[in-house]
Amino acid sequence: MIRVQAENFDVGAEINALSEGNTAIGGICSFVGLVRDFQHTKDDDTRVSAMTLEHYPGMTEKKLAEIEEIARQRWPLEDVLIIHRYGRMEAGENIVLVVTASAHRKAAFESAEFLMDYLKTKAPFWKLEEDDQGQGKWVDARDADDHALTKWEKSQL
Amino acid sequence: MIRVQAENFDVGAEINALSEGNTAIGGICSFVGLVRDFQHTKDDDTRVSAMTLEHYPGMTEKKLAEIEEIARQRWPLEDVLIIHRYGRMEAGENIVLVVTASAHRKAAFESAEFLMDYLKTKAPFWKLEEDDQGQGKWVDARDADDHALTKWEKSQL
Amino acid sequence: MKVLYFAWLRTKIGCAEEEISLPENVKTVADVLDLLRTKGDAYVEALGEDKVIRVAVNQDYAPLDHPVKQGDEFAIFPPVTGG
Amino acid sequence: MKVLYFAWLRTKIGCAEEEISLPENVKTVADVLDLLRTKGDAYVEALGEDKVIRVAVNQDYAPLDHPVKQGDEFAIFPPVTGG
Numbered sequence: 001m002i003r004v005q006a007e008n009f010d011v012g013a014e015i016n017a018l019s020e021g022n023t024a025i026g027g028i029c030s031f032v033g034l035v036r037d038f039q040h041t042k043d044d045d046t047r048v049s050a051m052t053l054e055h056y057p058g059m060t061e062k063k064l065a066e067i068e069e070i071a072r073q074r075w076p077l078e079d080v081l082i083i084h085r086y087g088r089m090e091a092g093e094n095i096v097l098v099v100t101a102s103a104h105r106k107a108a109f110e111s112a113e114f115l116m117d118y119l120k121t122k123a124p125f126w127k128l129e130e131d132d133q134g135q136g137k138w139v140d141a142r143d144a145d146d147h148a149l150t151k152w153e154k155s156q157l
Numbered sequence: 158m159i160r161v162q163a164e165n166f167d168v169g170a171e172i173n174a175l176s177e178g179n180t181a182i183g184g185i186c187s188f189v190g191l192v193r194d195f196q197h198t199k200d201d202d203t204r205v206s207a208m209t210l211e212h213y214p215g216m217t218e219k220k221l222a223e224i225e226e227i228a229r230q231r232w233p234l235e236d237v238l239i240i241h242r243y244g245r246m247e248a249g250e251n252i253v254l255v256v257t258a259s260a261h262r263k264a265a266f267e268s269a270e271f272l273m274d275y276l277k278t279k280a281p282f283w284k285l286e287e288d289d290q291g292q293g294k295w296v297d298a299r300d301a302d303d304h305a306l307t308k309w310e311k312s313q314l
Numbered sequence: 315m316k317v318l319y320f321a322w323l324r325t326k327i328g329c330a331e332e333e334i335s336l337p338e339n340v341k342t343v344a345d346v347l348d349l350l351r352t353k354g355d356a357y358v359e360a361l362g363e364d365k366v367i368r369v370a371v372n373q374d375y376a377p378l379d380h381p382v383k384q385g386d387e388f389a390i391f392p393p394v395t396g397g
Numbered sequence: 398m399k400v401l402y403f404a405w406l407r408t409k410i411g412c413a414e415e416e417i418s419l420p421e422n423v424k425t426v427a428d429v430l431d432l433l434r435t436k437g438d439a440y441v442e443a444l445g446e447d448k449v450i451r452v453a454v455n456q457d458y459a460p461l462d463h464p465v466k467q468g469d470e471f472a473i474f475p476p477v478t479g480g
Binding site: 010011012013014015016019021022023024025026027028029030031032033034035036037091092103105106108109112113116120148 | 169170194277
Binding site: 190210211212213215216219220241252253273276277278279280281282283284285295296297298299302 | 403407470
């Protein structure tokens, strides 16, 4: 299941809801990404206090659904949940949640990591960081994320 | 932080509590292991309806603390939580929870998987499965778990 | 054809969405980008050769030689930075 | 020395914990296992050469040549199956 929304979500409630009543599940892996309140160590000392995530309505839902489908084909999953927010978020707020449930531990871990790597490089979201002076700056894509994806394309899973 | 307990735990509440107020956290990975209600496909058709986890009080706490310490040395972690239950549990109940929080996604994923692999092969717990006839059977250790651990010993992390 | 701009492309060009007519000779993604570059300095700068951009046609990533037609939804944006 | 048994070792031997005295010549984990095998058929069966068992001395895994002394906590159990 996928959800694209502006509202925050309750990580705990989402995970609890997913596992309820399905005794075929042996393991649930989850990952939540949060807005980090970090120093810009490269350029200056301004703190990032908030950010705005722009997205491409329509394409976002399409890509997330595709990513879920690929994961379900690769791993024996009992359930999959992807929630991605858009709009303005402050430091400490949730951005994204991925939850995978499987009979097997390895399938749950691998598919959750795969989903996050794929989301980071394929889902049409763009971060505009806001420093404590209220200045916005579009975040550049990271090579590290592309490399993370390459892992899945090369591996014989 | 480690906890060894007979009582069930609330996965959602534990994850939420861990992230609260620490804006240095960029990602939280969690894994919860549950009692699966599976068929014994090898030997017979009896269902496993419950199990009892015996443990070695004292050594369990010592091993879990060691495992947490190793993970903290290997990865830049903001927080670590390991909860492992003992005693009787029915199908669908939580057995174990691992949560790792880091500034970085990869560190959170890798350390959580490492902790689970290590737990499975080093923490002194033994499963006694109970079928729907009330018959108990000690579960044999799986080679797959030892192999999962070997991965971490060989890898240059 | 509907053209959408996102992130810094939207702010540079100064518009989120516009409707353009495709001349007969515009058949690929590359042709559309060339056509847009004739629309003024802001377009030339935003869609310059030195800029790393991505194109989606009908909400799927599309390479430069991907065919386009009048009814398509054509989107231009920077490499994604979600998650 | 306190000896602890877990899982099927506990059920086979029929006891969870016992106190044994170490004769002078018992110096290693292997020596303790040999000593225990003299205590009866249940011990011989549970600690047989064909059985895969683990030993912990003072709550750390210990190999067969690990030294032991009177005050140690000595535990015998099957490979673990938690998680």
